[in-house]
Amino acid sequence: MQPHDGDKTMIGPEHYSLQGKVDYKWRIQEHFNIAREVCDKWADGTGRPALVYEDKTGKVTTYSFDQIKTLSNQLANTLTKAGLRRGDRIGIFLSQGVETLISHVAAYKIGAVTVPLFYLFGPDAISYRLNNSAAKLLITDAAGMGKVSAVRDELAALQQILYVEDPGVAVPDSAQGFWGSLRQEFPEFTTVDTLADDPAIIIYTSGTTGKAKGALHSHRILLGHLPGVEVSHDGFPQAGDLFWTPADWAWIGGLFDVLMPSLYHGIPVLAKRLEKFEPEAVFDLLERHQVRNVFFPPTALKMLRIVEKPNERWHYHLRSVASGGESLGSDLIAWGQQVFGVTINEFYGQTECNLVVSSSATLYPPKPGSMGRAVPGHDVQIVDEQGNVLPAGATGNIAVRRPDPVMFLGYWQNPEATKEKFAGDFLVTGDLGTMDADGYITYLGRNDDVITSAGYRIGPAPIEECLMRHPAVKLAAVIGVKDEVRTEIVKAFIVLRDGFSPSQSLFKEIQGFVRDRLAAHEYPRDIAFVDALPTTPTGKIMRRALKQQEESGAGAIAQ
Numbered sequence: 001m002q003p004h005d006g007d008k009t010m011i012g013p014e015h016y017s018l019q020g021k022v023d024y025k026w027r028i029q030e031h032f033n034i035a036r037e038v039c040d041k042w043a044d045g046t047g048r049p050a051l052v053y054e055d056k057t058g059k060v061t062t063y064s065f066d067q068i069k070t071l072s073n074q075l076a077n078t079l080t081k082a083g084l085r086r087g088d089r090i091g092i093f094l095s096q097g098v099e100t101l102i103s104h105v106a107a108y109k110i111g112a113v114t115v116p117l118f119y120l121f122g123p124d125a126i127s128y129r130l131n132n133s134a135a136k137l138l139i140t141d142a143a144g145m146g147k148v149s150a151v152r153d154e155l156a157a158l159q160q161i162l163y164v165e166d167p168g169v170a171v172p173d174s175a176q177g178f179w180g181s182l183r184q185e186f187p188e189f190t191t192v193d194t195l196a197d198d199p200a201i202i203i204y205t206s207g208t209t210g211k212a213k214g215a216l217h218s219h220r221i222l223l224g225h226l227p228g229v230e231v232s233h234d235g236f237p238q239a240g241d242l243f244w245t246p247a248d249w250a251w252i253g254g255l256f257d258v259l260m261p262s263l264y265h266g267i268p269v270l271a272k273r274l275e276k277f278e279p280e281a282v283f284d285l286l287e288r289h290q291v292r293n294v295f296f297p298p299t300a301l302k303m304l305r306i307v308e309k310p311n312e313r314w315h316y317h318l319r320s321v322a323s324g325g326e327s328l329g330s331d332l333i334a335w336g337q338q339v340f341g342v343t344i345n346e347f348y349g350q351t352e353c354n355l356v357v358s359s360s361a362t363l364y365p366p367k368p369g370s371m372g373r374a375v376p377g378h379d380v381q382i383v384d385e386q387g388n389v390l391p392a393g394a395t396g397n398i399a400v401r402r403p404d405p406v407m408f409l410g411y412w413q414n415p416e417a418t419k420e421k422f423a424g425d426f427l428v429t430g431d432l433g434t435m436d437a438d439g440y441i442t443y444l445g446r447n448d449d450v451i452t453s454a455g456y457r458i459g460p461a462p463i464e465e466c467l468m469r470h471p472a473v474k475l476a477a478v479i480g481v482k483d484e485v486r487t488e489i490v491k492a493f494i495v496l497r498d499g500f501s502p503s504q505s506l507f508k509e510i511q512g513f514v515r516d517r518l519a520a521h522e523y524p525r526d527i528a529f530v531d532a533l534p535t536t537p538t539g540k541i542m543r544r545a546l547k548q549q550e551e552s553g554a555g556a557i558a559q
Contacts, residue, residue, distance in 0.1 A: 026377055028405055032196035032219050035072065035108035038263035040191065043069035049268040052242070052289065053098050056275065063098055065266075068105065070187045071098075075106035077185035082137060082160050086111030086192060087199065089133045091158075093117040093126065093140040093148070095273040096249050099164050099178060101259070103139045108219070111192040114201045115214075116250035119144070119273070124466060124517040127151040128211060129204050130158060133412060139178065142166055149174070196220040196405075202412050203252050205351040206450060206459025214412030215351045222260050224406025228355025228375045229261040232322035232347040233293050234362040237265040241319065244270035244285070245295040246277060247455070252351050253324065258295050279307045286316035293320045297455030298328055301336065301344070302485050311339050322347055322358075324455075327443055330368050346371045348443065350457070352408045353400050353427050356380050357441050370440040378404055382435045387424025395444065398433040399426035449543045451480030453488045456521050460543065463514060463522055467492060470513050472500040477533050477541045481526065481550050492524035493533060493546055502529035 042048055042065035051063040063071075084090065090107045092114055094100040107114045115133045117126055126147055130138065134157040140148060141164040148161070152174065163175035171177045194200075200221065202214040230236050243262040247254035262269045270289050274281065282304060285291070296304070301323060304310070318340045324347040336344040343361035348371045357380055359372030366372075374380035379401035382390045390396045400407065407427060410418035421427055432444040451458040460478035467476035475495040480488035492510070500506065507527050515523035534545040 033194045035105045053271040072102045072105035073189035074182045074185040076109040076189040089135040091135040091138040093144040095119040096271040109191040118250040120520040122517040123150040215408045220405040231360045232345045232358040233320035243293045283314045287314040299454035373439045392437040454486045489525040491526040
């Protein structure tokens with residue numbers, strides 16, 4: 001990674017703190033391994049806490065960095081014995097928990113590439129990602145195994161499954177016990193000497209056309225995230241900090257906005273997966289664990305807002321709250337100041353290049369409607385289609401100048417899509433925005449068909465493909481429509497095959513069909529049965545025409 005030009009402070013991975021400085025160069029060492037930095041360097045025999053895990057029964061277990069090192073060493077030996085080598089892909093289909101953490105750490109120790117899978121994915125989504133990445137090994141639990149079993153015959157590259165055992169439940173014949181295998185191995189392992197630019201993780205992201213694309217990141221992704229975490233959490237880390245997020249660790253927001261940066265700094269993380277987001281349970285969790293730092297997706301904040309007088313009913317003491325994925329608005333920020341006692345800092349990024357813009361109540365005053373300024377170390381500009389920087393106030397593409405340590409290496413086995421992501425010296429995010437003379441950036445919306453719903457970015461193409469598999473569906477198109485809570489919801493426009501008629505039962509059946517095969521956040525919450533879809537002369541569906549129809553109020557549902 002070459003340093004950026006024209007700045008004043010040298011920051012390296014061994015000592016990293018903004019301390020009010022907002023201009024500096026990157027100094028990325030040639031050799032860097034995430035596992036060493038988030039685990040082994042803190043495993044000094046002192047029992048320093050790394051992970052506070054609360055299971056679904058409410059039982060709390062605290063794991064030290066020393067324990068995480070030993071367990072990840074044992075798992076690294078397990079993986080090596082299973083034939084996994086440097087560069088091999090390992091699927092991790094688990095929710096928040098100690099197994100998820102040690103799976104990532106162990107994979108990085110052997111130089112493998114992790115492929116995190118969202119816990120609510122259905123069989124089709126899992127099959128595509130495991131096949132596309134050619135994952136050789138999968139780590140999952142009983143819930144995940146039930147979905148994987150449905151597509152196991154399709155997974156040609158998958159050689160082995162490590163199954164996280166439940167007490168009293170037998171390990172399936174097609175898998176090996178995770179803990180049973182791990183405990184048979186030595187507690188010592190020598191981490192491979194990876195370069196900062198060596199591949200470490202593939203996170204799949206939705207696009208407007210075709211299948212989901214795998215954003216391939218290197219070990220330096222962790223370093224690239226650090227300034228954004230420090231800015232958005234007002235000088236993170238500080239003594240007594242404890243980090244939590246309801247976001248799944250399979251997403252870049254949960255994994256690299258919270259888990260890995262916190263552990264890099266030696267700060268413990270609370271692991272608690274909410275089976276269902278219940279606002280009162282969240283406030284109770286914040287109180288019981290005295291959580292100090294939280295990343296809340298905007299939808300979570302909107303749901304918390306319905307709780308009456310939470311600061312009178314619970315005694316929590318948050319030091320920082322950050323949110324990203326959608327604009328919050330001045331009312332929600334004002335509510336956050338009243339309820340949390342802190343200013344909610346907004347941040348911005350995407351899977352390919354994350355946490356590059358942020359507000360920060362301690363560094364510079366917020367501006368209404370703006371999501372903040374470029375995070376120190378990241379050159380964010382508004383550019384035209386050719387990558388030329390536009391003047392202050394002009395509308396254009398939000399873009400990030402390369403090179404940048406948080407920027408992806410490229411889309412997995414997709415050089416054409418990688419090339420299309422760039423214009424000149426800039427990675428183009430696909431979002432439209434403006435920048436004022438003071439560097440404050442305002443998000444205006446997507447310039448493509450990606451749907452932003454409850455903090456997730458959802459591509460229409462996989463949903464449309466899934467819909468087309470339903471026996472009643474002849475043609476399908478999917479768009480996002482405005483929603484007060486989720487920002488947008490997925491709406492499907494469907495032309496039925498002969499012999500099928502619109503009905504409430506078919507409406508529900510199609511919803512369930514997508515939910516079960518893709519993911520719970522991707523199914524269409526609204527469906528319009530129509531006689532035809534608008535198309536171009538070459539037969540391509542015009543989603544923009546459907547959006548215009550919806551915005552004009554002409555998109556009534558024919559159920």
